[in-house]
Amino acid sequence: MQQHIPGLQRWIEYCNNGAAVAGDFLPLNVSSATVGYLSPSFADRLLNAEFNDVFQKCPVSGGVAVHTSLVSQQQRTAAIATVLQQLNAEGGIQGWRGELYPAASSFHEQPAFLIERAAAPYFGIKAYGVHVNGYVCLPDGSKELWVARRSRSKPTWPGKLDHIVAGGLPHGLSCAENVSKECAEEAGIPAELASQAVPVGAVSYTSLQAAGLKRDVLLCYDLQLPANFVPQPQDGEVEEFFRLPVPQVVELMATSSDFKENCCLVIIDWLVRHSYLTPDMPGYLALVAGLRSGDCS
Amino acid sequence: MQQHIPGLQRWIEYCNNGAAVAGDFLPLNVSSATVGYLSPSFADRLLNAEFNDVFQKCPVSGGVAVHTSLVSQQQRTAAIATVLQQLNAEGGIQGWRGELYPAASSFHEQPAFLIERAAAPYFGIKAYGVHVNGYVCLPDGSKELWVARRSRSKPTWPGKLDHIVAGGLPHGLSCAENVSKECAEEAGIPAELASQAVPVGAVSYTSLQAAGLKRDVLLCYDLQLPANFVPQPQDGEVEEFFRLPVPQVVELMATSSDFKENCCLVIIDWLVRHSYLTPDMPGYLALVAGLRSGDCS
Numbered sequence: 001m002q003q004h005i006p007g008l009q010r011w012i013e014y015c016n017n018g019a020a021v022a023g024d025f026l027p028l029n030v031s032s033a034t035v036g037y038l039s040p041s042f043a044d045r046l047l048n049a050e051f052n053d054v055f056q057k058c059p060v061s062g063g064v065a066v067h068t069s070l071v072s073q074q075q076r077t078a079a080i081a082t083v084l085q086q087l088n089a090e091g092g093i094q095g096w097r098g099e100l101y102p103a104a105s106s107f108h109e110q111p112a113f114l115i116e117r118a119a120a121p122y123f124g125i126k127a128y129g130v131h132v133n134g135y136v137c138l139p140d141g142s143k144e145l146w147v148a149r150r151s152r153s154k155p156t157w158p159g160k161l162d163h164i165v166a167g168g169l170p171h172g173l174s175c176a177e178n179v180s181k182e183c184a185e186e187a188g189i190p191a192e193l194a195s196q197a198v199p200v201g202a203v204s205y206t207s208l209q210a211a212g213l214k215r216d217v218l219l220c221y222d223l224q225l226p227a228n229f230v231p232q233p234q235d236g237e238v239e240e241f242f243r244l245p246v247p248q249v250v251e252l253m254a255t256s257s258d259f260k261e262n263c264c265l266v267i268i269d270w271l272v273r274h275s276y277l278t279p280d281m282p283g284y285l286a287l288v289a290g291l292r293s294g295d296c297s
Numbered sequence: 298m299q300q301h302i303p304g305l306q307r308w309i310e311y312c313n314n315g316a317a318v319a320g321d322f323l324p325l326n327v328s329s330a331t332v333g334y335l336s337p338s339f340a341d342r343l344l345n346a347e348f349n350d351v352f353q354k355c356p357v358s359g360g361v362a363v364h365t366s367l368v369s370q371q372q373r374t375a376a377i378a379t380v381l382q383q384l385n386a387e388g389g390i391q392g393w394r395g396e397l398y399p400a401a402s403s404f405h406e407q408p409a410f411l412i413e414r415a416a417a418p419y420f421g422i423k424a425y426g427v428h429v430n431g432y433v434c435l436p437d438g439s440k441e442l443w444v445a446r447r448s449r450s451k452p453t454w455p456g457k458l459d460h461i462v463a464g465g466l467p468h469g470l471s472c473a474e475n476v477s478k479e480c481a482e483e484a485g486i487p488a489e490l491a492s493q494a495v496p497v498g499a500v501s502y503t504s505l506q507a508a509g510l511k512r513d514v515l516l517c518y519d520l521q522l523p524a525n526f527v528p529q530p531q532d533g534e535v536e537e538f539f540r541l542p543v544p545q546v547v548e549l550m551a552t553s554s555d556f557k558e559n560c561c562l563v564i565i566d567w568l569v570r571h572s573y574l575t576p577d578m579p580g581y582l583a584l585v586a587g588l589r590s591g592d593c594s
């Protein structure tokens with residue numbers, strides 16, 4: 001394992017390439033709460049006169065505020081949706097999903113508004129997901145991880161290696177409900193088996209993307225599967241599932257770009273918790289600390 | 298569990314009461330590396346003329362530097378030891394242990410010097426420890442944690458509840474060696490059983506103490522013990538060992554001050570990894586993120 005630590009650390013740095021430039025972004029406020037961060041050019045676009053009943057300059061934060069005349073979640077959601085339609089028509093928002101994400105300063109706050117998932121990074125909204133590591137314990141004590149290959153026709157990360165189950169957390173679904181739903185949809189894992197997926201922590205990062213600042217918190221789950229269980233692609237998201245011994249997963253992550261980048265962080269967290277990485281290995285603490293580099297709230 | 302989250306969060310805040318004032322402390326440098334932080338009054342004491350062959354004002358950091366004439370670890374260690382003898386004679390260092398801690402900017406760096414353990418917080422040296430959660434899985438699926446009550450005659454935290462095994466990491470011992478040594482010395486855990494303790498992560502915090510800034514990184518270990526094993530106090534550090542069901546441990550931590558404070562953080566980390574706490578509980582992410590509030594490097 002030792003020799004692969006720098007190769008693993010690389011993915012923590014990759015996923016946190018937004019941290020150094022986060023200060024260049026402008027806060028997006030709803031009253032006194034900061035719910036997002038905007039690039040200066042996107043902030044300018046929102047402050048254009050055509051949207052001046054939806055957004056205004058925020059005198060407190062110096063950034064942008066949702067207009068104070070919009071007082072309820074419903075009002076803000078509806079007004080922002082009209083702005084998004086205009087931006088989308090201009091080609092300003094890529095990868096429309098038709099799925100609503102909550103915008104809030106932290107996970108258990110009442111959302112200030114709901115927003116199309118594809119728009120979340122443009123607005124620097126914190127986004128949450130559930131990521132499940134499915135694994136098998138073999139009789140000799142070794143473990144194998146289930147790996148999914150994403151469909152080559154998916155618009156995002158086609159053909160990349162992925163968790164057995166993972167998914168963004170849309171508004172109105174609990175983490176436990178989402179795990180169970182995604183287990184069924186993506187991998188054909190029956191409810192009784194899916195209910196054995198257990199929460200074990202979280203990783204967080206701040207990525208700079210063309211769209212803006214992607215501020216993600218991934219809620220990590222472990223699912224120990226029986227050796228004779230084989231997941232089945234259901235909804236076309238996954239091309240194939242296969243099992244790999246842990247050392248092979250580590251080598252792949254450390255020496256290739258085969259895995260979807262943020263999955264590497266969730267697998268590193270698993271490697272730490274399952275004692276494949278130990279504090280006597282140089283670089284251990286940087287990995288451990290780096291897993292929660294983003295705003296984990 | 299849910300109702301106890303604020304009571305658990307309290308200990309994370311307690312252990313991190315130094316974060317807000319860390320900026321008032323002055324860096325202690327060895328060449329360009331910062332290895333500690335000094336209160337202004339302690340910095341003044343070190344910069345007193347009588348120690349001017351050991352410490353000097355650091356032109357780069359604005360703090361204190363170990364004198365550039367001291368070029369080897371041995372030279373720095375010896376010179377600082379003479380200063381400590383003087384400070385100790387003045388009553389300026391409490392709780393002398395006769396144990397050497399490494400002073401380095403991070404865990405796997407070559408230490409710039411070694412320093413008496415009791416002096417570490419005065420110099421704001423980062424200190425490392427190993428903390429082992431010993432637990433038993435019962436046939437009904439529930440778990441119990443082994444708890445130690447510290448001897449009432451110990452100078453530090455007498456009578457407080459503690460982990461089954463924990464200890465500071467002195468210079469020259471690996472984490473694995475220290476776990477094994479402390480398992481034998483503190484709890485009479487035989488080597489074969491102790492070797493089943495597995496590393497699972499780290500917690501870190503910054504505490505303000507009368508001595509100065511205590512910057513600790515605790516390396517967390519899990520040790521699942523057979524139901525018929527009973528630890529035995531060996532070296533007088535522990536008065537008694539007893540087993541408690543997990544909900545009772547949580548209630549004690551959340552509603553009393555019975556546990557040694559930093560042990561609460563390691564137990565919270567265990568509760569997260571063992572799924573007693575879940576992301577659907579408000580306050581979960583603050584707990585998870587708060588566990589690595591200190592400089593975890």
